[in-house]
Amino acid sequence: MSKTINRAVTFIDSRTPATITSKEIDLDSCYDENEIVIKVRAAALNPIDLLVHALYFRIPFSNYPKTYSRDYAGVIVRSGQNVDAQWKIGDQVNGCFFHMYGESGSLSNYLILNPAKQQAITHMAIPPNSNQDPFVINAAWPLVFGTAYSALFDYGQKLGPDSKILVIGASTSVSYALIHIAKRVLHVKTVVGICSTKSIERNKVAGFDYLVPYDQGPVTEEVGKLLVGDLANEKFDLIFDSVGNNDFFPVIDKFLKPKSDNGEYVTIAGEHKIDYRSPNPFTLSGARMLLRIVNPLKGYNTHVLLLPCKQEYMKVGSQLISEGKYAPLIDSVYEFNDFEKAIDRLKSNHCKGKVVVKVTDD
Known part of the structure; x- marks a missing residue:
């Protein structure tokens, strides 16, 4: 059975609160020959998520659900025939999904993207001697690491x-x-x-x-x-x-x-x-x-600084993590149904690291 439910945290505009919405998708037809489908295991919140929500004013034809979040870590479950061979079904990947008021975002069960265009993607690093969930770790760093890297190199x-x-x-x-x-x-x-x-x-x-x-x-x-x-x-x-x-x-x-x-x-x-x-x-x-x-x-x-979409900083971050030279700071981890608590924690301005949401467990 290829049909499934994709649950996502969405909003309509600045006057509507974030909420979980559900949509049926067919995993065998929801992507094209250039795209992959990622089953998201963890996603991180960033201040930009709060800003794009708070600053969106309702305009005509804008009453569609807009999805939260950019950082993600998960498993590729579908891959189009034209996708580069480095991205295979079963691969564990993480990255930063670039969108502005898009209907797709990383705080959802499934994320569909073209890795040739969404280039801030890499294979997940497994840090040595860590007891933390590797999906949580890898969801916590792409946007912040890419921002720091760009400040130093760009x-x-x-x-x-x-x-x-x-x-x-x-x-x-x-x-x-x-x-x-x-x-x-x-x-x-x-x-x-x-x-x-x-x-x-x-x-x-x-x-x-x-x-x-x-x-x-x-x-x-x-x-x-x-x-x-x-x-x-x-x-x-x-x-x-x-x-x-x-x-x-x-x-x-x-x-x-x-x-x-x-x-x-x-x-x-x-x-x-x-x-x-x-x-x-x-x-x-x-x-x-x-x-x-x-x-x-x-x-x-x-x-x-406006973060560019590049695989370069993803590769550097993944290498540092796998070598034990960089361990992303994680403030707190929440279950998907507790996303409101995660948003409130980010709004508090007291975070000492990233706020991560566990999206799916398998």
């Missing part, structure tokens, strides 16, 4: 042992991935992180060389002391902001190398921390960030 910089990186928001999952890539792949010797006092010991273990608390005085002054002291007044090659911050812009020339030396300021959040319970796209901080990017007179490079 803007023309040649970062290496002599480079210096400042990370604003050292405690986030993206920054956790970034420190592992910087140390394990690029062998950067100097990575400075900014975090709360209570997170310093945790981030030391992660690999940061220096940590500056943001709750013990003006952060630019504290980083400035470090810069002229231990760092011998050598400016940063990259400032990466994973939380939303504008403290350094008024004094950026003191901290970041100029455009002529490929100094890069990369942010994934803009100028202010986002309140995921009630995000507002019409803030002045968003407009100011845009002006910073397009301003031809500024002496440094500025980018708001």
